[in-house]
Amino acid sequence: MKLYDGGRAPNPRRVRVFLAEKGLTVPVEPVDLGKMAHKSPGYTAINPLQRVPALELDDGTIITESIAICRYFEVLKPEPPLFGTGAKDSALVEMWQRRVELHLLGPVSQVFRHSHPAMKEMEVPQVPAWAESNKPRVAEFLALLDSELKDRRYIAGERYSVADITGLIAIDFMKPAKLAVPDTLGHLKRWYAEVSARPSAQA
Numbered sequence: 336m337k338l339y340d341g342g343r344a345p346n347p348r349r350v351r352v353f354l355a356e357k358g359l360t361v362p363v364e365p366v367d368l369g370k371m372a373h374k375s376p377g378y379t380a381i382n383p384l385q386r387v388p389a390l391e392l393d394d395g396t397i398i399t400e401s402i403a404i405c406r407y408f409e410v411l412k413p414e415p416p417l418f419g420t421g422a423k424d425s426a427l428v429e430m431w432q433r434r435v436e437l438h439l440l441g442p443v444s445q446v447f448r449h450s451h452p453a454m455k456e457m458e459v460p461q462v463p464a465w466a467e468s469n470k471p472r473v474a475e476f477l478a479l480l481d482s483e484l485k486d487r488r489y490i491a492g493e494r495y496s497v498a499d500i501t502g503l504i505a506i507d508f509m510k511p512a513k514l515a516v517p518d519t520l521g522h523l524k525r526w527y528a529e530v531s532a533r534p535s536a537q538a
């Protein structure tokens with residue numbers, strides 16, 4: 336098994352944090368996005384979409400999409416459960432993971448990709464107006480998350496889950512996107528302080 340990793344990029348980090356939470360170690364092959372190694376013919380043969388992460392199994396199967404990779408490891412090692420347990424809890428984790436991915440990580444990524452000079456080569460064409468139009472989306476979703484976190488410890492309930500991993504990574508990715516969590520969002524800040532203090536957050 337081999338995990339094609341992408342350094343500081345947010346999606347590969349989701350998988351690394353997930354593995355750290357599971358206490359799993361997987362052989363890693365770095366793919367240098369700065370040098371456009373993900374566009375090389377070798378990596379394109381692994382993932383024609385030229386994106387990281389990708390997981391190569393011993394039988395040659397390639398799994399892409401961070402959450403699909405995480406699900407693979409969840410089945411291999413169910414403890415601690417990070418996708419919920421039972422019908423209701425699993426559905427709520429799925430719901431929140433998708434909400435955070437679509438309404439926070441997605442818009443933050445669009446701000447970064449369409450405004451940061453380092454992304455000029457990767458995001459063609461860069462559309463600064465699209466970066467701007469994603470900023471209010473980020474702000475709106477952060478406010479929603481803050482109000483949700485008033486009544487519970489973690490994003491999808493009382494147990495830490497993959498929804499918190501996506502949330503942590505999205506909020507950390509706000510820094511290079513030059514976005515900040517407003518100080519008024521105290522519940523969100525309390526949650527962030529807790530999840531970012533977990534050892535897995537160093538991954």
Ligand SMILES: N[C@@H](CCC(=O)N[C@@H](CS)C(=O)NCC(=O)O)C(=O)O
Nearest residue numbers: 344345346385386387388400401457
């Ligand atoms: N939906 C994919 C997204 C993968 C993705 O976009 N990865 C970024 C790094 S965070 C990438 O490879 N970007 C290269 C590029 O845009 O050329 C997932 O969840 O893994």
